[in-house]
Amino acid sequence: xxxxxxxxxxxxxxxxxxxxxxxxxxxxxxxxxxxxxxxxxxxxxxxxxxxxxxxxxxxxxxxxxxxxxxxxxxxxxxxxxxxxxxxxxxxxxxxxxxxxxxxxxxxxxxxxxx
Amino acid sequence: xxxxxxxxxxxxxxxxxxxxxxxxxxxxxxxxxxxxxxxxxxxxxxxxxxxxxxxxxxxxxxxxxxxxxxxxxxxxxxxxxxxxxxxxxxxxxxxxxxxxxxxxxxxxxx
Numbered sequence: 001x002x003x004x005x006x007x008x009x010x011x012x013x014x015x016x017x018x019x020x021x022x023x024x025x026x027x028x029x030x031x032x033x034x035x036x037x038x039x040x041x042x043x044x045x046x047x048x049x050x051x052x053x054x055x056x057x058x059x060x061x062x063x064x065x066x067x068x069x070x071x072x073x074x075x076x077x078x079x080x081x082x083x084x085x086x087x088x089x090x091x092x093x094x095x096x097x098x099x100x101x102x103x104x105x106x107x108x109x110x111x112x113x114x
Numbered sequence: 115x116x117x118x119x120x121x122x123x124x125x126x127x128x129x130x131x132x133x134x135x136x137x138x139x140x141x142x143x144x145x146x147x148x149x150x151x152x153x154x155x156x157x158x159x160x161x162x163x164x165x166x167x168x169x170x171x172x173x174x175x176x177x178x179x180x181x182x183x184x185x186x187x188x189x190x191x192x193x194x195x196x197x198x199x200x201x202x203x204x205x206x207x208x209x210x211x212x213x214x215x216x217x218x219x220x221x222x223x224x
Contacts, residue, residue, distance in 0.1 A: 002159075032210045043216040044157070044201070093156045101205050102147070103212060105156040 003027050004096050006106030013084055014114055020080045021109045023094030029074035030096035034103060035067070038091045050077040084113045116140045120202050120215040126192055127223055134187045134218045136202035144205040146185045147212060148176050151199045160187070160200075189220075197222045 003026040011019050023033055033050040048069050049057040056069035068080040077096075081088055089112050095103035118138040126132040138146070145164040149157035163169060163178035163185060175188040189196055199219050203212040 034211065044214050046211060046214070049211050097210055100162065101145070101210060101212070102159055102162055104159060108156045 002098065002102070002104040004094065004104045004106040006094055006109055008109060009107060010110050010112075012112045012114065015085050016083055018080055018082045019084055019111060020078055021092055021094070021111075023077045023079070023096070023106050025075045025096040025104075028096070028098060030098070031074060032097045033071060033077040034095045034097070035069060035077075035079050036093045036095070038093060038108075040091075044093070047079075081111065084111070086113045089113045116204075116206065116213050118202060118204055118213055118215045120200075120218045122216070123219045123221070125221045125223060126189075128192055128194060130192050131188065131190050132192060132220065134189070134200050134202075134220065136185045136187075136215055138183050138185070138202075138204050138213075140183075140204060140206040140213070142207040143180060143183075144207070146176075146178055147203040147205070148185075148187045149201040149203065151201060151217065153198070157201060192222050194222050194224065196220065 005024045007022045031052045035047045036044045037047050038044050046059050047062045050069045050071040052071045052074050058064045071077040091108050093108040095105045097103050120136045147162050148160040150160050151157040161176035163176050168177045173190045178185045199217040201217045202215045
């Protein structure tokens with residue numbers, strides 16, 4: 001149980017385009033999902049908390065107009081990186097929280113912006 | 115404020131036992147998580163301690179002392195595949211997000 005999928009696993013795009021990443025909890029309902037970013041050999045950095053049916057809560061320093069989060073159902077949250085630039089290239093990972101606050105992670109999405 | 119700390123790197127030998135410590139400071143503490151993250155992959159859940167004491171799960175055990183703000187992850191019969199980063203994270207207050215340590219990179223040598 002507690003499986004989280006993430007799609008796509010790899011994205012290569014041109015600078016200025018937008019990229020959408022989907023995160024799904026496959027066998028449980030998650031009212032709360034989280035989006036993280038991780039640069040090579042660095043720690044996880046929480047970007048935002050995504051709550052079903054309401055606006056996401058962004059961490060300090062994360063631009064909400066650049067990283068659009070939508071949590072339209074209890075099993076799906078999406079992150080859209082708008083007008084992506086090379087500095088947005090990173091490993092993006094989502095997680096879904098169970099009632100006991102245990103976070104189960106998706107496999108991650110590697111974004112490379114050229 | 116909130117603070118969580120763990121060693122940056124550790125090295126151990128295949129077949130041995132290693133203990134990874136994590137100390138934390140917070141108010142409204144609810145519980146302490148341990149995750150494993152292999153290079154290039156997402157973290158995977160290992161354990162969640164709410165009450166004081168040791169919880170054993172196969173080769174891995176996790177301990178918590180709420181009064182001391184201290185936890186450790188114990189890995190027995192180390193295997194090469196245990197080489198990974200081990201992240202401790204605490205949950206505090208009513209906020210659903212976790213506060214993450216920077217991770218301990220464990221290298222298991224033959």
